[in-house]
Amino acid sequence: MKRAVLVTLFSALGCLRQPPAPPPASAPQVQPEAAPSQAVAAQAVAAPAPAHEAPCAAHEQPAAPAAAAARHLGAPITVTERTPLAAIMATPARFSGQTVRLEGTVSAVCQSAGCWMQLNDTEQRVHIKMHGHSFFIPRNASGRHAIVQGTVISGNPNGHCEQEAAEQTGQPVARLEIDATGVELD
The missing domain is CATH 2.40.50.140 (Nucleic acid-binding proteins)
Structure with a gap:
């Protein structure tokens, strides 16, 4: 469950370069008595996160120093x-x-x-x-x-x-x- 929450957070922040691996063939089991936050987290794990083309700040390399501008x-x-x-x-x-x-x-x-x-x-x-x-x-x-x-x-x-x-x-x-x-x- 902790892993699912972390993956959800990173996906929401756009810090994953590629979508997470698809869920197993069987649909996730959500127990009816589970808390609403657990159900939302389980649904978020089931849906792949969108990939982004531009690297985010966490993955960017520091830029080379630019020449001093006028x-x-x-x-x-x-x-x-x-x-x-x-x-x-x-x-x-x-x-x-x-x-x-x-x-x-x-x-x-x-x-x-x-x-x-x-x-x-x-x-x-x-x-x-x-x-x-x-x-x-x-x-x-x-x-x-x-x-x-x-x-x-x-x-x-x-x-x-x-x-x-x-x-x-x-x-x-x-x-x-x-x-x-x-x-x-x-």
Whole structure:
């Protein structure tokens, strides 16, 4: 009887890959004085459970880890033309106040909150702050490719985030800064 109840439960949950073996040729004997729950269990054992094509959670193999999908942070990136970081570094006054699109590799990230990052593009490096701390970069983003949209701020940055960046990276902060409104990490 216990086996019949267990088979019934597993069948109801859909965890059997194939229907149970058909009952013996003789019909199951249900005694009239049996409790109603025993009669229901006996009928459930007599009827084969439907098989299911898709494996259930109990039989599934763990999926292979998927490649990290692109992650969008902040406002949508609307600027389509990439501005080389070398061009901005060569003439920062020309780009000051303009919204640009940069691409490169994240070389450092604020380990406190993710409020700034450094982006490398070949031989150049730029300090990027997240606009008004409205979004944050994952602290493990170093080494990932990033697309950044933001406003160029030329001059010598000297705020809290810049001091923290200099301490964490051991390098002086770049003389150029981007106030990022949107970031996409690959």
